[in-house]
Amino acid sequence: MTEPVNPHIVLEELCEQATMRTKKALQILHQVLEKQSQSASRDFSIATVGRLSSEQGGPSTQTIRNRTGKHFQQLIDVWAAYAGTTRKKPLSVRQKQLLNSNDQHILDSIEDPVIRAVVGSLIAERNKYRDQLNVLKANTDIVIDRTTKIQPKVNEQGVDLTPMEIEAIRSAISDDFFNSQNWVVMPTGQVKNSDGVEIYKRGYFNILLKLIGDELKTPDGL
Numbered sequence: 001m002t003e004p005v006n007p008h009i010v011l012e013e014l015c016e017q018a019t020m021r022t023k024k025a026l027q028i029l030h031q032v033l034e035k036q037s038q039s040a041s042r043d044f045s046i047a048t049v050g051r052l053s054s055e056q057g058g059p060s061t062q063t064i065r066n067r068t069g070k071h072f073q074q075l076i077d078v079w080a081a082y083a084g085t086t087r088k089k090p091l092s093v094r095q096k097q098l099l100n101s102n103d104q105h106i107l108d109s110i111e112d113p114v115i116r117a118v119v120g121s122l123i124a125e126r127n128k129y130r131d132q133l134n135v136l137k138a139n140t141d142i143v144i145d146r147t148t149k150i151q152p153k154v155n156e157q158g159v160d161l162t163p164m165e166i167e168a169i170r171s172a173i174s175d176d177f178f179n180s181q182n183w184v185v186m187p188t189g190q191v192k193n194s195d196g197v198e199i200y201k202r203g204y205f206n207i208l209l210k211l212i213g214d215e216l217k218t219p220d221g222l
Contacts (some may be wrong), residue, residue: 007033007167014071028058029072033079045089088104166212173208
């Protein structure tokens with residue numbers, strides 16, 4: 001596992017972008033979390049942290065839970081990971097006893113001492129990896145982009161064109177536009193005006209058609 005991020009560094013980064021009021025709230029919460037990391041329970045649940053923070057004049061449980069309390073939640077997550085746990089409420093003594101008794105029941109049912117020792121080792125490994133997995137889950141943010149994106153068109157030349165760009169090219173070489181300018185398209189793709197003066201060099205019209213993937217043609221009537 002990678003080394004956890006130092007909460008003091010995260011606090012500095014959060015305070016740099018915060019207002020004076022939020023900065024003060026973050027500092028109070030930071031002190032509460034530091035004390036929690038040194039406690040026996042290491043309880044970093046929002047309910048517990050919010051209660052302790054509120055008692056010190058910091059953000060309450062509801063304030064932390066709010067949509068605008070993401071920076072508070074981030075600080076809690078960092079401290080929890082730094083202490084080797086998660087934001088999840090720790091198991092009570094009774095719950096731990098039940099889990100331990102279930103494991104012990106399995107071991108007691110095994111008569112062979114060698115097999116019992118092996119299973120005991122496997123149970124210990126399982127518990128260790130389960131705790132590590134819980135830490136990873138608590139510190140992993142998954143962002144799903146649900147917005148609909150228009151995929152650009154890739155032509156033979158490998159150029160990515162958006163629908164808006166394709167429409168702009170079509171408009172620039174459309175029959176209506178060429179007729180309004182009295183332009184003529186030559187077989188070589190050269191564009192001339194009604195007096196025979198060159199407007200665009202040879203290949204101009206043809207390359208634009210290739211870019212947008214249209215068949216080679218000339219404007220109607222030209």
